Amino acid sequence: MPQYERILITGAAGRLGTILRPGLAHLASKIRVAGRHPFDDLCPNEEEAVFDLSDMDATIAATESCDAIVHFGGASVESPWQTILDASIRGSYHIYEGARKNGIKRIVYASSVHAIGFHEIEAQIGVDAPVRPDSLYGVSKNFVESLSRLYWDKFGIESVCLRIFSSFPEPTDRRHLWSYLSFDDCVRLVEASLTAPRVGHTISFGMSDNKVKTVDNTGANHLGYRPQDNSEPFRAAVEAKTPAPDPKSLSTRYLGGFFCELGHPDDESASVR
Amino acid sequence: MPQYERILITGAAGRLGTILRPGLAHLASKIRVAGRHPFDDLCPNEEEAVFDLSDMDATIAATESCDAIVHFGGASVESPWQTILDASIRGSYHIYEGARKNGIKRIVYASSVHAIGFHEIEAQIGVDAPVRPDSLYGVSKNFVESLSRLYWDKFGIESVCLRIFSSFPEPTDRRHLWSYLSFDDCVRLVEASLTAPRVGHTISFGMSDNKVKTVDNTGANHLGYRPQDNSEPFRAAVEAKTPAPDPKSLSTRYLGGFFCELGHPDDESASVR
Amino acid sequence: MPQYERILITGAAGRLGTILRPGLAHLASKIRVAGRHPFDDLCPNEEEAVFDLSDMDATIAATESCDAIVHFGGASVESPWQTILDASIRGSYHIYEGARKNGIKRIVYASSVHAIGFHEIEAQIGVDAPVRPDSLYGVSKNFVESLSRLYWDKFGIESVCLRIFSSFPEPTDRRHLWSYLSFDDCVRLVEASLTAPRVGHTISFGMSDNKVKTVDNTGANHLGYRPQDNSEPFRAAVEAKTPAPDPKSLSTRYLGGFFCELGHPDDESASVR
Amino acid sequence: MPQYERILITGAAGRLGTILRPGLAHLASKIRVAGRHPFDDLCPNEEEAVFDLSDMDATIAATESCDAIVHFGGASVESPWQTILDASIRGSYHIYEGARKNGIKRIVYASSVHAIGFHEIEAQIGVDAPVRPDSLYGVSKNFVESLSRLYWDKFGIESVCLRIFSSFPEPTDRRHLWSYLSFDDCVRLVEASLTAPRVGHTISFGMSDNKVKTVDNTGANHLGYRPQDNSEPFRAAVEAKTPAPDPKSLSTRYLGGFFCELGHPDDESASVR
């Protein structure tokens, strides 16, 4: 018998949402997949909720009857302020209000390495290090980390904030060789976050078991996450097609990679990949 | 010759803004006082800027020709989300954007004890402790602390975030006996923040030299702030008219005081003093 | 040739003593098994010592001719004060006095998770964290941890204090899934403690290699303990027969589990399992 | 109006108890002075309780009708085990049981530097450092520090454990020049411990404002203790009559002073000053 009645997955049409849908299926009787557009590939165990996170009433309504939320919706890269504000800041507030009003027990939130992107690699920070966002995107992650702390301390809703590094089908650049989080490990990490006996308010980094480790995740050991993958199988290919990194470039020096080099997203000339 | 050409003070009509106007006068050739309504008491060294912080263009315009900002505007207590969002989150973003566009060198921001209000007194936290807001108000303080970190790391604008405890004419309850920041000390703290040779991004607690100390401000010693006042002259009167605190109440246990006991500000039944 | 001449095992008739008898046999020419009643299953390498730990002279006599002690005797669960006092506090003092008078080199002591049972799981404490006992039983463990520190600093007797979590034939409840110490790993841990080249005064947590880790044992890495077991083979069965834990219950929140919920053992109404 | 109804002072006939009787008089309507012999100098605000701490029933009875306890009774120097056991370990247990049964709110306990006497001076330990007792006396202090932690975490009785260094009429040896706690400062420290708004379970060092500082008491700043005295007025006299210390002697190297050099108190040949 699954642990949860109904898990809401926001951002379910996104890159990671798509792999979480089948990956978390065994944890709940029903998965409610949320997105801005109708889904054309619903599985029997799924039901859909179509709404925009910036719509408070709709968002709160979508959390009804759920007992856990996997909140991966909102902006997924650096974006103009208005997008960050509506999708990530206001949208996440709506999610937490839904959780409070509808008695949700636990939320797993897709925070990001960009919440602490301006820390140096050699600093080997732990999960308790002060925030150093590398973008408005990162600032919005700090906002939700703070908001979720309040909702735990005051309203008793547990949260795990996952500072995901680079979760892609495979590593495609040199930085990915240490920041890679395989899709399977991503599912393992979210599953661990949903099933750990007690999380209170926990912040965890999210990476596979890559050789080069740039942060210390000891503080999240109670999640029980054990990565099974690593970037070594992709190393030769990546190194063959990309030059050796410049250790002094901002992209190599700081955890956040090229986000640290981005200009302001509201500037016309800002380059956002 | 003053160090600054023109300092913008937001929230200049507020409780603390009002005492900062004369207190900081010697630091700049001109003080630009900002508020939502015209000022009827402008001094010769002052000029006014009347606008609402939620108005991005107006806010940015108000920062022109300034080289420092003392940002004390926005919500001053726990408030409904929409107020927090418009006045404190959006408003502060507008301030930092003004700073970026107009070459402001340094910003002194009125953060608050409520940014870390859910830490226990006995924990004796330092300025680097993880955030634990006690209210939406506190969450908005964390947002600006994060935003200002970004604007330092990426755009080179220095900030001092002052986690002000209780700055009132005098202590009026038992908690104030340790949380009191006298108006004169408040001015000293902001002046130190404006004149310290280097602040980068600094977080500092803001209290007078009260006997009971509940946090460790060592990490901000480079500001050069030396409080001259304390709550002892008021102790007898306060103790005479208020009962001894209950050590187990949330208000006594946590740094944030009664904010920790407030309900959600968006609930109709929420009590907001 | 074994490292020790004669190892005294107290509590040798107990749950763990019983598995340590054969498990440590290869480390000494002779194992002296101690208990309150005669043993009817002595092996050729064993000799018995029958006495009550509260009897100072008898306890000291039992340590003669030994060069190491594995002190697992005394109360094994929360107990009335008089029991804790006689068996655990006075009894352990007698053991250390025997060690001092008879030149014992090293003692391995069965401390317990209950010595630090009121720390929160998310705190991820290390072995140096301040004590927070969850019971009189835990207080007595702190007493011996302190006493053994004195006997090292002043009298040069090495001690390893093992804060054993849950050492049972197999995990039987949800908490055991992270607190489990298999019998084989328990033997490994005691063996490592006896054979490590230098321990001085070392405190170590004692768990198998379970997925969920709730403490940080880095500070005891010089013992050379490598757990080989974990609770995963038992997970399905345990989860099938026990409900999901309530993250807010004292039992789930704190390391000590249900000990944190026990009343005072001297109260008639106290429930002691 | 005093904060407390009735404060029980144990060890009221001792060196420090004698100065605490008048020193704390203003804090309670009634001071109950406890000792093993009748008092012949009772003041109008005082009442006596004559009993031996090793007598559980009598001790519990003596705590009735009190709302705070200043527990300075028990052995005051290194002593034979039986004395430590009866007066300090069993006696303190009886006090805490009295507190639990009679609803006492707060206990101020005379712990001692000897609870951490084997830490080196250069280590500059804080109040959270692991225990390193230098004597059975010190071990008994650790016992009560642990016991009082339990009674806070489980039974909600607040405690302040004061690790008093050297409280004498005046410094009489070189070590006292840094370990001195004047009688007036001792009273200030206990008063602060009784009146601080929240102490939970707090450990504090107890010294005057001597020039040489050997520990870091930052962790107890919420007590509001401000020493007013120091050892300088006595320096010339002390230095004139005592030789310069040998930096390598145990007495100078460790916080505990000559206690670190004492033999075992149960040995006939042990020298106990």
Added chain:
Amino acid sequence: MPQYERILITGAAGRLGTILRPGLAHLASKIRVAGRHPFDDLCPNEEEAVFDLSDMDATIAATESCDAIVHFGGASVESPWQTILDASIRGSYHIYEGARKNGIKRIVYASSVHAIGFHEIEAQIGVDAPVRPDSLYGVSKNFVESLSRLYWDKFGIESVCLRIFSSFPEPTDRRHLWSYLSFDDCVRLVEASLTAPRVGHTISFGMSDNKVKTVDNTGANHLGYRPQDNSEPFRAAVEAKTPAPDPKSLSTRYLGGFFCELGHPDDESASVR
């Protein structure tokens, strides 16, 4: 295509230099092997540089056209001051000056456990612990660790300082059972140091994956070093031929082993193995 054009290996005729020559061959188009005497076993991928490290001009000349240096030259054990001065202090200065003048990007330096040899095993120090050398040899290692920090902070030359424990063909004494660094793991460690994307100035301990771990190398996890060997295969033989260690001897107590017991190398009576 190898990452480097030309790597200079100093001390190439030494015990570790000899195994690094083939071990690092794949990382550069050319390996320049440096020693005081001509090499009679040059491989096709190698070229030699024959000079004495105390000769500044020759040393600088030897670094020309290289883009990385593996600096394993200089005294390899405790030695008279004049040797330490010429070979290790002056010699290393010459190397860093060569690096500065010739644009070398990264240096891997053979520091040693003896740089922190007087730390206790139970302290479980990390790479950031204050230095505690156990010999003039160790002092010279601290000198280069400091010098290399300067050349990174001021001149932008990256360095990895490897505090190698005991790298021999196999463990030959009891201490080696925890201090052993196999030759293969030594090559892995240097290779990781040369290929990690960013090292800035990194200090790392150098050991194989031995059971007993005496230091915490978390701070160097960004090197990506994964030891594959350990001392277990040699345990039985070592234990058979050497007595159990005395936990109180300086050699067992401190990380530096017998170096801690050596007299001063400039004394005639000093024993230097």
Added chain:
Amino acid sequence: MPQYERILITGAAGRLGTILRPGLAHLASKIRVAGRHPFDDLCPNEEEAVFDLSDMDATIAATESCDAIVHFGGASVESPWQTILDASIRGSYHIYEGARKNGIKRIVYASSVHAIGFHEIEAQIGVDAPVRPDSLYGVSKNFVESLSRLYWDKFGIESVCLRIFSSFPEPTDRRHLWSYLSFDDCVRLVEASLTAPRVGHTISFGMSDNKVKTVDNTGANHLGYRPQDNSEPFRAAVEAKTPAPDPKSLSTRYLGGFFCELGHPDDESASVR
């Protein structure tokens, strides 16, 4: 009666040596003043020792019959390598060898802020922070800090390494406003270092009680140093004649000030003030 028989002051003709001669006179029966040239102003309590620190035999001879050394000799600013090597590295080795051969008990060494000059001001480092020298001068300070640690751990000679910031007649630039150590405070600091009961191996920062504090000297509180001066009386004059600092310049950002901007002293074009 003074504590010492004979104190050797090296660098006695230098800026600080000159003020230490009278300042320390009361601490010893005789002050031996050392310099490279004869002194023409010897006081009755003084005797001279004329030699070059690079002369090992002469240096060792100069330490005979002394029981303490105040080692302020050697290079006093950034200098060419050969000068640093001879005067600061070799010279200090000679001093410590003299101390070892002649039974000196304690050495007070003039280290410098430049030993940790590349730490940022906001980092608020303590005395245990890893070294980050800003010059060859700073590297030589680290060398002596390491060497003195060895001579304590192995040979039992106590040392205090004083990381002096800016000790001049008065502050002359903006940085001095926080780095100033008045001459009187300098004497107080050395006196405290000579008379503290136990120093073992202690590192201390050396500044007056200036308002802006850039480091945390808590770890040296056992010296008993209490600064009496500060830079405020000079502030107005300094600020009048020097521009406000640029917070982003290396000189303002790092503790070491303009030393961080110096080129290499062996380069012809290097600017050394």
